[in-house]
Structures are given as structure tokens and as C-alpha cells.
Amino acid sequence: MSSTRTTETNGAEPTYKRRRTQRSPSPQYKLDDDDTYEPYISVAQRKQAKLAKLTSWGAGSDKDKANKLKEEEEERQDEEREEERRKERARKERTLLMEAQEVHERKAVEDSKKTETEKAEEHDAEILAAIASRRKLASDLELAQGVQYTEPVKTSWRPPRFIRERTSEQHRRLREKYHIIVEGDDIPPPIENFTDMKVPEPLIKFLKSKRITKPTPIQLQGIPTAFAGRDMIGIAFTGSGKTLAFCLPLVMVALEEESKLPFVRGEGPVGVVLCPSRELATQTYENVLQWTASIAKEGKYPQLNTLLCIGGISMNDQSHVMNKGLHIVVATPGRLIDMLEKKRFTFDHCKYLCMDEADRMIDLGFEDDVRNIMSFFKHQRQTLLFSATMPRKIQDFAQLSLVKPILVNVGRAGAANLDVLQVVEYVKQEAKMVYLLECLQKTPPPVIIFSENKNEVDDIQEYLLLKGVEAVAIHGSKTQEERQYAIKSFKSGAKDVMVASSVASKGLDFNDIQHVIIFSMPKEIEDYVHQIGRTGRSGKTGIATTFVNMNTPEQTLLDLKYLLMEAGQKVPPFLTSIEDPRAAQGGSLTGCPVCGGLGHGISNCPKLEDTQRRQMASHRVSDDRGGY
Ligand SMILES: Nc1ncnc2c1ncn2[C@@H]1O[C@H](COP(=O)(O)OP(=O)(O)OP(=O)(O)O)[C@@H](O)[C@H]1O
Numbered sequence: 001m002s003s004t005r006t007t008e009t010n011g012a013e014p015t016y017k018r019r020r021t022q023r024s025p026s027p028q029y030k031l032d033d034d035d036t037y038e039p040y041i042s043v044a045q046r047k048q049a050k051l052a053k054l055t056s057w058g059a060g061s062d063k064d065k066a067n068k069l070k071e072e073e074e075e076r077q078d079e080e081r082e083e084e085r086r087k088e089r090a091r092k093e094r095t096l097l098m099e100a101q102e103v104h105e106r107k108a109v110e111d112s113k114k115t116e117t118e119k120a121e122e123h124d125a126e127i128l129a130a131i132a133s134r135r136k137l138a139s140d141l142e143l144a145q146g147v148q149y150t151e152p153v154k155t156s157w158r159p160p161r162f163i164r165e166r167t168s169e170q171h172r173r174l175r176e177k178y179h180i181i182v183e184g185d186d187i188p189p190p191i192e193n194f195t196d197m198k199v200p201e202p203l204i205k206f207l208k209s210k211r212i213t214k215p216t217p218i219q220l221q222g223i224p225t226a227f228a229g230r231d232m233i234g235i236a237f238t239g240s241g242k243t244l245a246f247c248l249p250l251v252m253v254a255l256e257e258e259s260k261l262p263f264v265r266g267e268g269p270v271g272v273v274l275c276p277s278r279e280l281a282t283q284t285y286e287n288v289l290q291w292t293a294s295i296a297k298e299g300k301y302p303q304l305n306t307l308l309c310i311g312g313i314s315m316n317d318q319s320h321v322m323n324k325g326l327h328i329v330v331a332t333p334g335r336l337i338d339m340l341e342k343k344r345f346t347f348d349h350c351k352y353l354c355m356d357e358a359d360r361m362i363d364l365g366f367e368d369d370v371r372n373i374m375s376f377f378k379h380q381r382q383t384l385l386f387s388a389t390m391p392r393k394i395q396d397f398a399q400l401s402l403v404k405p406i407l408v409n410v411g412r413a414g415a416a417n418l419d420v421l422q423v424v425e426y427v428k429q430e431a432k433m434v435y436l437l438e439c440l441q442k443t444p445p446p447v448i449i450f451s452e453n454k455n456e457v458d459d460i461q462e463y464l465l466l467k468g469v470e471a472v473a474i475h476g477s478k479t480q481e482e483r484q485y486a487i488k489s490f491k492s493g494a495k496d497v498m499v500a501s502s503v504a505s506k507g508l509d510f511n512d513i514q515h516v517i518i519f520s521m522p523k524e525i526e527d528y529v530h531q532i533g534r535t536g537r538s539g540k541t542g543i544a545t546t547f548v549n550m551n552t553p554e555q556t557l558l559d560l561k562y563l564l565m566e567a568g569q570k571v572p573p574f575l576t577s578i579e580d581p582r583a584a585q586g587g588s589l590t591g592c593p594v595c596g597g598l599g600h601g602i603s604n605c606p607k608l609e610d611t612q613r614r615q616m617a618s619h620r621v622s623d624d625r626g627g628y
Helices: 031-035 043-057 062-113 116-131 140-145 168-177 201-209 217-227 242-260 278-297 315-322 333-341 358-363 367-374 392-400 429-440 454-466 480-491 525-532 554-566 606-627
Strands: 005-008 015-018 180-183 232-236 271-274 306-309 328-331 352-356 382-387 406-410 420-426 447-450 471-474 497-500 515-518 542-548
Touching (some): 168 180, 180 217, 201 278, 217 232, 217 242, 217 406, 232 242, 232 392, 242 271, 242 278, 242 328, 242 352, 271 278, 271 333, 306 333, 328 333, 333 367, 352 358, 352 367, 358 367, 358 382, 420 554, 429 454, 429 515, 454 497, 471 480, 480 497, 525 542, 525 554, 542 554
Parallel strands (some): 232 382, 232 406, 306 328, 352 382, 420 542, 447 497, 471 497, 515 542
């Protein structure tokens, strides 16, 4: 369409004006552009023109014309409605923007009133919320199908009548006496002896022969909880007897099942214990073997079969177990998945899953393996998680995955065992080796020396051998045979000293360790708690000597300082003098929810940093792989 010009005189100078059509907006234009200008013509006008054209051609019937008119009217109405909607959207956006501005201004005013500590706490909560969005621990199938169990597993076990008749106040007082803290609904009562728990007589006799006469606090609340079929999280300090607390209920479930209908080849297991390391799995397996053998010894109870399922060993060596019905499996995740995938046994009748050192398992990145293992279960299972250190973040995450869980806590999660005398010494890096020899004189053997570094472990062993000390070494780069040899010869007393990286720190139970020497202080305080926990076990006392120097991060020293204070230990002057920036702000000193350390918040947690670094590295690896 071309532009049209009219000349209006009005007695004044002639001006050029566009011929305005009705309802058209006032266009801005330059006179120079007039040749190419196309004036705005409204939709209504365009339709009128079209209609006029149609009429003038005289084409089509009256009915066609009426239909066309109707269509056009509808189009017009659509456009009007669209215009209305657009205006409404714009109005809402304006309102939202104003509201956001108001909120922002209000927050700025509130923030200006907050103390630095409150701001730091808020910041920590934000980080925690950001990292808390993990998938719950359940099999992918359960997650996909939305399978959710709401009631705990039912068992036939009941506490004796006289205990059932006790009031909840009596239960509370008993728990208080043993410093047991519980959380959850319908918590079974604490029971102070194995007979009242209805443990088979031959096992009670056997335990007595091992000087286990009375349940420890975690056992007296944890065993009834597990016997009652309840999912639970059990937290108690190192060396407090957690292994018996979670294995005994499994043995009882297996006994009951075997008594009902004996297992034949290809059937079972009834339950599985998952451990984060081969050494820990082997130790637990050996305990279970002893307990089940003692039960069957007098012939009153059936023999139970237990399988050790870990990497680095030949499963053919246990074919005699595989050829019979299988009751209990003690495993590390990788080998267990392998066996399940190869259908060497199934979890069709498996109803009990326990994770020892559960936080370690999650820290080590076994989360997906655990979900994978869970996908082999065909029915509801009873799930138990145990550890000496279970930071709040992992407890919360784990609770999501359990059915009406009960938390049984003896002491603060991550607190040191009070039976360990903790000595922290400032030793210059270059003086450490020589001082180590002197330190070894403090107590008679056996002694464990921990170092964070594999090469250092080898160096220390070599130095000690040169000095005539009978020492073995264990770390992740040693072969399975070397690791087994080290543990066996140290346990049997053939060797006086074991030098170890953190492999040996969690869960391993060596007889009567007198002294733990921490040659290089681990960055994470949880590791320190596990390392010193190799001594002072089952009610005995022990010493832990830790070397620190200027290479030890201040953050770690602060965690150590608070841990010593909490345990009522002597704090050396070089630790006392370290100031906590948070204390200066007058904040409350609660444990870091990620690692339980008392000397820092989540925003500067070394464990979180480490985890994130590892996750980024693994993402990079998978990105790289994805590229090919
Ligand atoms: N009721 C008991 N009375 C005396 N000793 C016990 C009792 N229960 C277990 N023990 C002994 O205590 C020692 C430590 O037990 P266990 O290895 O189960 O501790 P733990 O709590 O699992 O420690 P960690 O956290 O280091 O793994 C073992 O030698 C065990 O035989």
C-alpha cells in the first residue's frame, strides 16, 4: 500500500499530514522516509476492506458471506481477548516486581539488625539445604514405583512380661542411667541382661567365656529395638560393642527361619551385613562364625551358614557354604553386587540389611551401590545403620530411607571414647621419626601408628625395622595377602607394632591395644576419633599420642581443641592459644552438621571441601568419558 498525501492550508503554511484512519496510533516518522512509508491500518479496517472487496466482486452466496462474516467476528474477538491477557500479564509482572523489591528492602533492614553469628548460621543453613537434596536410599525400582512401606517389619519376639509391664518413666530412667538418648515412636524397652532379651543359652555361655557378661548401653537398647523388627540408626563411641548389637538380631532371625523350614542349597540368605572395607567385613564374619558355632554346639539349635563376600578372595574357597542353604552374608558392596548379578545367590528371601560404619559407606561414594543392592530385595526389609561418627546430615538423609526409624544414641555422635587418654604433642616435622622411637617406650606393645600417607607408612615401617622393632604395615596399595598377613600377625601378637593408613582405623578390633600414635594428624576430626578409638575398647583404658606441628591446619587444631575439652582432657598451651573466630562473635558452638567437628561451621568444613573436590573430579572423568 502506498502512502497518500494531502495538503491542508488553513491560511497558514501548508503542512504535510498523514491521512489518519480511525483508531490508528500516531506513528512517528520522518518526512524523508515518506516514499517508503506504509501507514498503520487496523485489523478491523483490513477486514472491512477485505469484506468490501468480496462484496464488490459479488462472488459467493449469501451463506458464504455470512460464514465469512462470522469467522471474522470470531477472529476479532480472539484478538481482543489476547490483548486483554497481555495487559493482565504486564500488570501482574509489575506487581511481582514491586513485591520482590519490597521483600529485598525488608531483608536488607532485617540483615542490618542481625549479628555476624546469626548471619553465619543462616549462611550455613543455606549451604546445608543446598547439599541436602540427595536421593533417598532406596532401590531405583522402589523409587520409580513409589513403593513406600509405612509399618515396621513384624517379628515374633516380645520382651518378658515383667519388662512389658514397666512404665515408660521406668524405661526413661534406665536410659538416663546409661546415657542413652532415643528418638522415634513406640520404642522397645531397654533390657539390662542377655537372658531377659531371650538370647539362646549356649550363646550367653560363649559370650561369658569372652568376658561379655552384661550388654553395653548400645546393646541394651539396640538389641531389643532390632529384635522388635524396627529400623534403626545406632550411634555409640568406638569399641562399645556395636557389632554384637546388629549381628545378634540377624542371627536370631536366621535361627527362627531355619527352625521353621530348613534351608536347602540355593536358598537364602536371610540377612546381610555391609561393611566399607574388606578387613572390617572379615572381622565381622569371624565374629558371626564364632557366635553361630557356639549356638549349634550343644545340638539344641541348628547350624547356620555364613558367607564372606569381599573382593580379593576366591569365592570358590567357600563353595562348601554355597552348596548348602545360606543364612547370613557379610560383604563389601562391590563383590556383593557382582555375586547378585551373577545370581550366585538371590535376595528373594532376604529381610535384614545392616550397614556398619554407615557414614563411611556414604562418604566413600557407595550410595549408588547401596541403592543397587537394595534393588535385589523382593520384599520389605529391616534396615539398620551403625557408626561411632554419624553427622547430623547423614542421620537426616538416612532417616528418609527408613520405616518409622528409631535413633539410639550413646553420647554425642563423633565424640571421643572417654576411656582413651589423649595426649597432643608439638613435634617438628624433621624430629618426628626420632621422637617416635621415644614415644614407643611409653607403653608395652601392641601399638598402632597411624599416618595419612602411604609412602610415610612404608618409611615408618622401614625405619622401625632398621631399629629392630617388629613392625608390619597396612595401606590401600598393599595386596590383599599383604594386608591379611599384617592383620593376622599383629592380632596374634607375633608383631608388636602395626603402621597403618586410615584403612585400619575404622571398626577394626585388635586385642588390648595399649597405645595409638598418630604420626600425622588427619584433616578430618572424625578420622582422628576412629583412630584413637583402636585403644580403650570394651571398657579398658588406653593412650593416644598425636603429633602436630605447623603443617597441621589451624582448622583441624581447633576441632582437636574442642574435642579434648569435651572429653575433659588436658589441652596443651599451643592449642589453648588458638582463637575461634566464631567464639569472638558470641555464637553457640554446635558440631558441624557435615563432619561433627566442633571447631568450625559447614561453610569451612574440610570434609565438605574434600567431597566436593572428589565429586568434581568424578564429574570430569564422566564428562571425559562421555566425550568419546
Ligand atoms: N557387652 C560387652 N561387654 C564387654 N565387651 C564387649 C561387649 N560387647 C562387645 N564387647 C567387646 O568389645 C570390643 C569392641 O566391640 P566392637 O568391635 O563391636 O566395637 P564397635 O562399637 O563396633 O567399635 P568401632 O566403632 O571401633 O567399630 C570387642 O572386642 C567385643 O568383643
